[in-house]
Amino acid sequence: MDLRAKTCCFTGHRSLSGEEKLKAAVRLRRVIEEQIKAGIVFYGAGGARGFDTLAAQIVLDMKKEYPQLRLILVLPCENQTRGWHSEDIAVYEDIKRRSDKVVYVSREYTPDCMHRRNRHLVDHSGTCICYLTRSAGGTAYTVDYARRKGLHVINIANDF
Numbered sequence: 001m002d003l004r005a006k007t008c009c010f011t012g013h014r015s016l017s018g019e020e021k022l023k024a025a026v027r028l029r030r031v032i033e034e035q036i037k038a039g040i041v042f043y044g045a046g047g048a049r050g051f052d053t054l055a056a057q058i059v060l061d062m063k064k065e066y067p068q069l070r071l072i073l074v075l076p077c078e079n080q081t082r083g084w085h086s087e088d089i090a091v092y093e094d095i096k097r098r099s100d101k102v103v104y105v106s107r108e109y110t111p112d113c114m115h116r117r118n119r120h121l122v123d124h125s126g127t128c129i130c131y132l133t134r135s136a137g138g139t140a141y142t143v144d145y146a147r148r149k150g151l152h153v154i155n156i157a158n159d160f
Contacts, residue, residue: 002126007042008035009074009121011142012051012131012157021054024131027156028058031129041068044121047075047095049088051131051139056095070100074121076113077106118142127152 016024032043045056059071073096081089096102105120106113118138122128128146132139132155146153 003042004124004126006040007044007125008032008040008127008129009044009125009146010052010055010129011046011118011121011139011146012055013133013137013139014048014050014052016050016054016131024051024156025054025058028055028129029062031154031156032058032062035127035129036062036066036069040127042070042072044072044074044125045095046117046121047073047080047092049084049092053088053091053095055129056099057091060095060098071095071098072101072103073099074103074105074117076104076117077109078104079109082109114138115141119145122146122149122151125151127154129154129156131155131157133157 043059046052056071056073059069063069081092084092103120105116118141122142122145128143128151130139130143130153132143134140143153
């Protein structure tokens with residue numbers, strides 16, 4: 001069986017306003033519940049601040065009600081948090097510790113490790129849940145790549 005049919009990845013912007021984050025959390029929880037009913041149990045997140053963090057935290061919280069869920073962190077490099085604030089690092093480390101699997105696409109930072117992380121997430125998924133409000137940048141690139149690869153793309157930002 002192709003595991004991609006049971007796998008969903010997340011991609012979204014790194015900065016969300018407080019109001020955006022609250023609305024995104026409500027919509028994201030509802031969309032993930034729909035995906036669970038459709039048989040999706042594996043959820044891949046890229047470990048970035050913003051939407052990736054929110055998505056990972058929601059999946060981890062939903063595991064209480066749906067213990068079959070699995071969170072897979074696909075990280076660009078081992079030192080991704082270099083330069084981050086200590087509060088963001090603490091949240092990141094908590095998510096990493098509670099994840100079911102952690103995959104690094106590179107040991108060290110390289111100019112293309114973020115794109116490689118994003119392509120890995122898409123290449124192993126059948127569905128992509130995104131928070132996309134801008135037509136340029138890493139999220140736009142990843143969503144375009146997901147569409148070209150034939151993934152079912154759900155943009156939760158469209159509901160606001």
